[in-house]
Amino acid sequence: MSHETSYHMSPEEFRRWGHAMVDWIAGYQQRVExxxxxxxxxxxxxxxxxxxxxxxxxxxFSDILADVxxxxxxxxxxxxxxxxxxxxxxxxSGPSILGEMLSAGLGVQGMLWATSPACxxxxxxxxxxxxxxxxLPAKFKSxxxxxxxxxxxxxxAVLATLLAARERATNFQSNERGADGRLVAYVSTQTHSSVExxxxxxxxxxxxxxxxxxxEHFALRPDALARQIxxxxxxxxxxxxxxxxxxxxxxxxxxxLPEIGRICRENKIWFHVDGAMAGTAGLCPEFRxxxxxLELADSYAFNxxxxxxTNFDCDCCYVADRAALIKTLSILPxxxxxxxxxxxxxxxxxxxxxxxxxxxxxxxxxxxxxxxGAEGLRHHIRRHVxxxxxxxxxxxxxxxxxxxxxxxxxxxxxxxxxxxxxxRQLLERLNRSGALYLTHTLLGGRxxxxxxxxxxxxxxxxxxxAWHRICATAAEIxxxxxxxx
Amino acid sequence: MSHETSYHMSPEEFRRWGHAMVDWIAGYQQRVExxxxxxxxxxxxxxxxxxxxxxxxxxxFSDILADVxxxxxxxxxxxxxxxxxxxxxxxxSGPSILGEMLSAGLGVQGMLWATSPACxxxxxxxxxxxxxxxxLPAKFKSxxxxxxxxxxxxxxAVLATLLAARERATNFQSNERGADGRLVAYVSTQTHSSVExxxxxxxxxxxxxxxxxxxEHFALRPDALARQIxxxxxxxxxxxxxxxxxxxxxxxxxxxLPEIGRICRENKIWFHVDGAMAGTAGLCPEFRxxxxxLELADSYAFNxxxxxxTNFDCDCCYVADRAALIKTLSILPxxxxxxxxxxxxxxxxxxxxxxxxxxxxxxxxxxxxxxxGAEGLRHHIRRHVxxxxxxxxxxxxxxxxxxxxxxxxxxxxxxxxxxxxxxRQLLERLNRSGALYLTHTLLGGRxxxxxxxxxxxxxxxxxxxAWHRICATAAEIxxxxxxxx
Numbered sequence: 001m002s003h004e005t006s007y008h009m010s011p012e013e014f015r016r017w018g019h020a021m022v023d024w025i026a027g028y029q030q031r032v033e034x035x036x037x038x039x040x041x042x043x044x045x046x047x048x049x050x051x052x053x054x055x056x057x058x059x060x061f062s063d064i065l066a067d068v069x070x071x072x073x074x075x076x077x078x079x080x081x082x083x084x085x086x087x088x089x090x091x092x093s094g095p096s097i098l099g100e101m102l103s104a105g106l107g108v109q110g111m112l113w114a115t116s117p118a119c120x121x122x123x124x125x126x127x128x129x130x131x132x133x134x135x136l137p138a139k140f141k142s143x144x145x146x147x148x149x150x151x152x153x154x155x156x157a158v159l160a161t162l163l164a165a166r167e168r169a170t171n172f173q174s175n176e177r178g179a180d181g182r183l184v185a186y187v188s189t190q191t192h193s194s195v196e197x198x199x200x201x202x203x204x205x206x207x208x209x210x211x212x213x214x215x216e217h218f219a220l221r222p223d224a225l226a227r228q229i230x231x232x233x234x235x236x237x238x239x240x241x242x243x244x245x246x247x248x249x250x251x252x253x254x255x256x257l258p259e260i261g262r263i264c265r266e267n268k269i270w271f272h273v274d275g276a277m278a279g280t281a282g283l284c285p286e287f288r289x290x291x292x293x294l295e296l297a298d299s300y301a302f303n304x305x306x307x308x309x310t311n312f313d314c315d316c317c318y319v320a321d322r323a324a325l326i327k328t329l330s331i332l333p334x335x336x337x338x339x340x341x342x343x344x345x346x347x348x349x350x351x352x353x354x355x356x357x358x359x360x361x362x363x364x365x366x367x368x369x370x371x372x373g374a375e376g377l378r379h380h381i382r383r384h385v386x387x388x389x390x391x392x393x394x395x396x397x398x399x400x401x402x403x404x405x406x407x408x409x410x411x412x413x414x415x416x417x418x419x420x421x422x423x424r425q426l427l428e429r430l431n432r433s434g435a436l437y438l439t440h441t442l443l444g445g446r447x448x449x450x451x452x453x454x455x456x457x458x459x460x461x462x463x464x465x466a467w468h469r470i471c472a473t474a475a476e477i478x479x480x481x482x483x484x485x
Numbered sequence: 486m487s488h489e490t491s492y493h494m495s496p497e498e499f500r501r502w503g504h505a506m507v508d509w510i511a512g513y514q515q516r517v518e519x520x521x522x523x524x525x526x527x528x529x530x531x532x533x534x535x536x537x538x539x540x541x542x543x544x545x546f547s548d549i550l551a552d553v554x555x556x557x558x559x560x561x562x563x564x565x566x567x568x569x570x571x572x573x574x575x576x577x578s579g580p581s582i583l584g585e586m587l588s589a590g591l592g593v594q595g596m597l598w599a600t601s602p603a604c605x606x607x608x609x610x611x612x613x614x615x616x617x618x619x620x621l622p623a624k625f626k627s628x629x630x631x632x633x634x635x636x637x638x639x640x641x642a643v644l645a646t647l648l649a650a651r652e653r654a655t656n657f658q659s660n661e662r663g664a665d666g667r668l669v670a671y672v673s674t675q676t677h678s679s680v681e682x683x684x685x686x687x688x689x690x691x692x693x694x695x696x697x698x699x700x701e702h703f704a705l706r707p708d709a710l711a712r713q714i715x716x717x718x719x720x721x722x723x724x725x726x727x728x729x730x731x732x733x734x735x736x737x738x739x740x741x742l743p744e745i746g747r748i749c750r751e752n753k754i755w756f757h758v759d760g761a762m763a764g765t766a767g768l769c770p771e772f773r774x775x776x777x778x779l780e781l782a783d784s785y786a787f788n789x790x791x792x793x794x795t796n797f798d799c800d801c802c803y804v805a806d807r808a809a810l811i812k813t814l815s816i817l818p819x820x821x822x823x824x825x826x827x828x829x830x831x832x833x834x835x836x837x838x839x840x841x842x843x844x845x846x847x848x849x850x851x852x853x854x855x856x857x858g859a860e861g862l863r864h865h866i867r868r869h870v871x872x873x874x875x876x877x878x879x880x881x882x883x884x885x886x887x888x889x890x891x892x893x894x895x896x897x898x899x900x901x902x903x904x905x906x907x908x909r910q911l912l913e914r915l916n917r918s919g920a921l922y923l924t925h926t927l928l929g930g931r932x933x934x935x936x937x938x939x940x941x942x943x944x945x946x947x948x949x950x951a952w953h954r955i956c957a958t959a960a961e962i963x964x965x966x967x968x969x970x
Binding site: 004005006007008009010011012013014015017018019021022023024025026027028029030038039041043044045046047050053054055056057058059061063064068071072073074075076077078079080087090091092093094095096097098100101102105106107108109113114115116117118119121122124125126129130132133152153154155156159163174175176177178179181183192193194196197200201202203204205207208249250305311312313329331332333334335336337338339340343345346354355356357359363366367369371372373374375376377379380383428439440441442450456457459460 | 489490491492493494495496497498499500502503504506507508509510511512513514515523524526528529530531532535538539540541542543544546548549553556557558559560561562563564565572575576577578579580581582583585586587589590591592593594598599600601602603604606607609610611614615617618637638639640641644648659660661662663664666668677678679681682685686687688689690691692693734735790796797798814816817818819820821822823824825828830831839840841842844848851852854855856857858859860861862864865868913924925926927935941942944945
């Protein structure tokens with residue numbers, strides 16, 4: 001068709017190398033469990049393998065693909081290994097990867113409805129589906145005053161909702177006049193650090209973030225929250241935002257939403273609920289007790305990119321009053337004006353988050369839900385919880401270990417009874433072995449190991465292997481003289 | 486390997502459907518120029534084709550792929566059509582799509598160096614490469630006090646740098662005490678709306694954003710900036726942040742960086758330069774004059790996801806003082822602590838932006854640079870500029886049209902001499918035809934059409950076709966009685 005000089009990859013070449021890349025990924029899926037989970041490279045190793053300057057001439061794609069194996073792969077910590085139990089998972093699946101491929105292939109930028117109506121409408125639609133799938137309050141559906149949007153991460157969701165809260169509390173004047181130094185936000189000592197980050201970003205100031213104490217199960221104490229709000233009011237401050245968590249990062253603690261929600265209602269505080277990882281369990285009716293009280297929330301976010309087989313990034317953020325969010329974040333320069341926007345008949349998601357540009361992320365979510373069906377999703381979530389519960393049972397039954405917190409779902413917090421140093425050594429040796437990867441936290445000031453079952457392909461045999469490795473490594477440490485590891 | 490019930494897509498199925506998806510994308514690349522560029526659907530059309538509830542049972546992938554053609558494709562505005570001249574481009578390329586595929590397949594989350602060292606080190610390395618490729622100041626390289634990071638969008642880059650500016654101006658006290666109502670930021674009347682959005686977000690307040698007037702070429706007037714700063718100082722305010730643009734969104738105006746930079750230096754103002762689209766032209770030495778003065782900048786961002794054949798999202802954000810950025814955004818809860826971080830020998834990019842989680846976006850950039858080589862990238866950028874200049878020549882030579890602004894690179898702003906209504910009709914008819922897509926702006930209060938040449942596959946024949954269509958449509962309008970369109 002063209003006689004112009006071109007360095008572009010032709011559709012034929014793309015077909016060839018695309019097939020090769022798909023095969024590479026399929027092969028990776030098949031062998032990933034044989035690779036050391038935590039990358040074993042040292043700082044600087046990867047860079048030392050890369051040429052100091054970019055190439056002047058283009059290189060064959062075969063060379064690039066070979067370097068993926070030679071240079072990149074040793075520097076990967078394998079989040080998609082079934083032996084990955086660290087942090088919270090960031091799992092994925094075949095249909096999700098296919099959805100991401102299609103999104104990249106279409107290459108649309110969905111900042112406005114008009115810039116790809118399907119990008120906006122599929123997103124609205126799938127987020128409505130999820131309200132039903134998860135048993136969320138109907139007020140988060142798009143046919144009410146509320147609605148959902150895909151954000152990249154829970155950090156962005158909490159930032160957007162805190163901004164809306166800030167504006168609502170100041171009659172939408174902070175955008176114009178600057179932040180009001182009297183606004184106060186509330187979290188527990190266990191709430192994710194992204195809230196502190198957001199509080200700093202929006203100009204509330206960390207000194208106006210109250211970290212409310214937790215009970216013996218690491219859940220926020222509503223009585224302490226109510227007392228603090230009262231004290232702040234007496235001091236002339238304005239409580240404006242509170243976050244409760246369904247499944248805290250450290251221990252999967254479940255904050256008491258009904259009590260917190262009632263307190264927020266009484267005090268006109270924007271109530272945000274963070275279900276980043278555990279929220280996916282709402283697919284199964286037997287776990288929905290954790291969502292009790294969500295009907296009192298002003299906003300809710302959970303991440304299909306953690307536990308719902310949808311690759312990062314995909315955070316579903318719901319608000320009960322979309323007008324507050326849009327009024328807070330809306331910008332309409334002339335070059336974005338268009339008939340559809342001005343008709344008022346469409347959603348322009350650029351007004352629902354910080355960024356202007358946006359990828360077509362609903363595709364992967366749509367692919368995942370359709371491939372698995374509600375039935376398939378529930379099956380795997382139940383299985384993960386079951387595996388974690390079995391693991392928790394082994395911990396509880398072994399005299400040298402103890403559970404460090406309740407394990408309501410798929411995260412088990414535990415420790416060896418030998419004290420912090422033993423647990424530190426245990427973690428370090430386990431991770432260095434490459435056989436599995438887990439991370440730690442502090443609970444009640446004590447060093448605690450976290451074991452989270454949520455990787456797509458984790459099965460009973462992996463969890464059993466992990467347990468045997470943990471026991472064997474603990475035995476090594478107990479019989480060896482203490483030394484620096 | 487397993488006897489557990491599974492709803493997962495097997496590696497064999499993934500291989501099969503992955504190949505099908507690659508073929509679909511290759512076929513799309515081949516036929517995209519035959520499709521109407523701007524989607525012709527009406528609000529609600531896409532949703533009306535989707536079932537009201539998610540499926541209970543999983544569906545065959547063949548059905549899903551069929552629905553992509555049946556339901557999704559009509560709702561796509563084809564950003565990857567060579568007939569796309571709207572907004573700024575968001576182009577892509579074969580190697581970029583392959584990089585995005587690999588990123589999804591590996592599924593790593595690079596919040597910390599330890600969570601995939603290659604994700605961090607390749608990013609640092611490729612961003613250093615780009616400093617040389619673009620002829621940027623060496624102070625943006627990682628072996629200095631500065632460095633680069635990939636943000637999702639220029640909006641996020643300006644938010645992060647404004648936050649660092651806010652903290653530096655308040656001795657890093659705003660994070661703790663809340664935003665200081667005396668801080669002032671400076672832009673021109675032509676600066677992208679993301680700065681106003683960021684100013685609101687961080688609590689400066691829109692009333693503390695100064696929109697400085699521009700000259701006859703729509704470039705910021707340094708004399709007016711200096712006067713405003715002086716006036717603000719006299720009023721007891723604290724100038725803290727200024728943005729200059731290399732290639733404004735409306736007209737690709739080039740702000741005078743040396744003068745603005747000197748004023749910022751004298752006044753201890755954080756100087757951010759936004760080269761979101763035009764920055765890619767720095768690949769070619771003959772266009773680097775636009776970067777003169779960048780050595781005075783505290784930060785710089787440009788988007789390979791606009792014009793550098795790298796699919797959205799990929800914004801390269803450079804700072805001269807990374808410590809200021811990290812100190813502003815750093816959070817270190819116990820569950821993220823690890824040996825590599827505490828050694829101080831590594832970069833943890835989570836401290837360089839709002840989000841905690843991050844994809845492996847450096848892969849696509851690495852693939853693009855290696856596939857094209859510097860030579861190939863320069864070739865296509867030059868060609869786009871050349872095509873735009875030819876188009877500008879046709880406008881200038883045609884008595885019924887006029888250029889509305891200088892066209893230094895690949896954006897041509899023009900208008901029919903028949904007045905705003907004619908231009909409005911012209912835009913509407915052209916876009917409705919599906920043959921091409923362009924957007925408008927206001928320059929000097931007058932309705933202006935924007936024609937931006939930056940889509941990967943736009944060639945001379947497409948631009949010539951566009952010009953013929955524009956002339957023919959203008960003739961239709963001129964000969965028809967005026968009517969509502």
